[in-house]
Amino acid sequence: MLDRIALTLSVNGEPREIRVAPMTTLLEALRTELALTGAKRGCNQGVCGACTVLLDGRPVRGCLTLAVAVGEREVTTVEGLAPPGQLGRVQEALEQVGAVQCGFCTPGIVLALEGLLRETPHPDEDALREALSGNLCRCSGYVKILEGARRAVEAAS
Amino acid sequence: MQAEGAPTAMHYAEPETLAEALSALSAEGARCLAGGQSLVAMMNAGLLAPPVLVSLRRVPGLDAVEPREDGGLRLGAMARHFEVARLQPRSGGAEIVVEAARRIGHPAIRNQGTIGGSIAHADPAADYPTAITCAEAVVQVAGPQGARAIPAADFFHGYYETACAPDEIVIGIEVPPGPPGARAHYEKLMIVDGDFAVVSVAVMLAMERGACSFVRLAIGAVAATPLRLADAEAALLGTALDDATLARAGALLAEAADPVDDMRGSAAFRRKLIPRLLRRAVAEARAKAEAAHA
Numbered sequence: 001m002l003d004r005i006a007l008t009l010s011v012n013g014e015p016r017e018i019r020v021a022p023m024t025t026l027l028e029a030l031r032t033e034l035a036l037t038g039a040k041r042g043c044n045q046g047v048c049g050a051c052t053v054l055l056d057g058r059p060v061r062g063c064l065t066l067a068v069a070v071g072e073r074e075v076t077t078v079e080g081l082a083p084p085g086q087l088g089r090v091q092e093a094l095e096q097v098g099a100v101q102c103g104f105c106t107p108g109i110v111l112a113l114e115g116l117l118r119e120t121p122h123p124d125e126d127a128l129r130e131a132l133s134g135n136l137c138r139c140s141g142y143v144k145i146l147e148g149a150r151r152a153v154e155a156a157s
Numbered sequence: 158m159q160a161e162g163a164p165t166a167m168h169y170a171e172p173e174t175l176a177e178a179l180s181a182l183s184a185e186g187a188r189c190l191a192g193g194q195s196l197v198a199m200m201n202a203g204l205l206a207p208p209v210l211v212s213l214r215r216v217p218g219l220d221a222v223e224p225r226e227d228g229g230l231r232l233g234a235m236a237r238h239f240e241v242a243r244l245q246p247r248s249g250g251a252e253i254v255v256e257a258a259r260r261i262g263h264p265a266i267r268n269q270g271t272i273g274g275s276i277a278h279a280d281p282a283a284d285y286p287t288a289i290t291c292a293e294a295v296v297q298v299a300g301p302q303g304a305r306a307i308p309a310a311d312f313f314h315g316y317y318e319t320a321c322a323p324d325e326i327v328i329g330i331e332v333p334p335g336p337p338g339a340r341a342h343y344e345k346l347m348i349v350d351g352d353f354a355v356v357s358v359a360v361m362l363a364m365e366r367g368a369c370s371f372v373r374l375a376i377g378a379v380a381a382t383p384l385r386l387a388d389a390e391a392a393l394l395g396t397a398l399d400d401a402t403l404a405r406a407g408a409l410l411a412e413a414a415d416p417v418d419d420m421r422g423s424a425a426f427r428r429k430l431i432p433r434l435l436r437r438a439v440a441e442a443r444a445k446a447e448a449a450h451a
Contacts, residue, residue, distance in 0.1 A: 003166070005169075021167075022166075022167045022168065022169045022210075023167045023200060025197065025201070044201045044202075045198050045201060045202065046194060046198055046262075046265075046266060047351075049263070049265065052265055055268070055269075058239075058268045059264055059265040059268060060265050060268050060269050061194070061265050061266065061269070063197075063201060064193050064194050064197045064198055064201075064266075064269065065193060065197070065269070066169070066190070066193065066197060066210075068169045069169070069171075069190065069193065069212055069214065071171075071214070112264070112265070115264075130264065131264055133263050133264065133350055133351055134262070134263025134264055134265050134266065134351055
């Protein structure tokens with residue numbers, strides 16, 4: 001039987017208590033302990049970006065972050081971007097242009113873009129591409145995703 | 158629920174002083190956790206199962222990201238890649254390190270990864286080891302016997318092997334500026350953006366009246382450690398860096414390299430790339446150095 005440790009993480013603005021084995025990644029903790037399944041397990045190696053969440057507003061890999069190492073830092077998942085039933089600014093823009101196919105990559109992409117907009121309110125095309133460079137999409141050719149990203153930037157201006 | 162390939166038991170420590178960290182590290186099999194971008198990936202892949210993980214997150218004094226008076230850089234081990242990447246370098250030494258930081262992985266990786274972690278991990282295909290070799294940076298290491306300063310040339314011993322002992326911690330890196338007028342360029346060939354280098358070339362050089370007055374070359378991902386070759390540098394020094402000279406230096410480097418065959422390329426492919434990337438990197442660095450004079 002594994003020893004579990006009690007942790008309190010600040011997730012989407014609320015303190016959440018979990019009990020996890022010490023080597024549990026933040027991705028596993030979010031999905032399994034908190035039923036926040038927006039973050040996806042793709043490669044579990046930090047390459048695909050499907051597990052991307054925000055840590056103190058910056059995009060990070062949930063799969064390469066240990067839950068026990070998060071500490072007091074604020075975790076933002078895709079579920080925290082808007083009240084239930086509503087869409088955040090990036091989600092709205094992607095939905096409007098038809099950028100979502102299977103949706104597996106989408107939460108990671110949404111958070112990568114949200115992280116960018118929080119840091120750079122008026123990113124240019126290069127900055128958009130750079131921000132998305134760590135998110136793989138196997139369905140689309142990224143064209144609609146970039147269109148949605150540009151739309152989100154315009155809406156945010 | 159545990160992650161696939163994860164260890165069956167692990168003690169996680171978050172020491173609040175360097176002394177506590179060193180003490181925790183003395184446990185059998187203990188490993189340091191910096192940004193986790195390599196370590197946790199290895200744990201997830203079942204390659205590593207440390208019984209004790211010593212986080213450096215709360216140890217004070219490790220997160221310096223300071224331009225020095227002389228144009229160099231003072232970087233704490235926990236300086237994140239994104240913090241280094243956004244610096245405006247004011248010397249050739251700073252430039253090669255900052256350029257390398259900008260090419261590491263993806264934004265999310267750069268938000269967490271650290272220079273101390275990258276250097277201590279010593280993957281020869283990583284970007285920082287090659288860059289700090291070119292810059293002749295000095296790595297500061299702390300251990301039970303005290304602190305010591307290790308030049309980059311003496312720091313990397315082999316694949317994932319460094320001069321840092323298991324009970325020691327990399328605490329910082331001092332990057333000297335290099336000579337006045339020197340500029341640098343980091344050229345990295347990747348199969349796909351954000352990947353490790355297939356081959357990378359770090360060049361620092363200065364030009365005087367159309368001739369190369371100073372040059373340092375470090376090649377990444379072609380040997381067990383970053384490759385520096387005095388003969389190749391000597392071949393370029395004092396020359397106009399014409400094609401024939403560059404080809405000669407490139408051939409010397411390709412000969413001295415000891416690349417592997419792996420999924421990113423064969424050893425033969427890597428050897429072939431060396432002179433070509435050298436040419437690109439030198440052209441870029443030269444253009445910068447000559448623009449500065451103009």
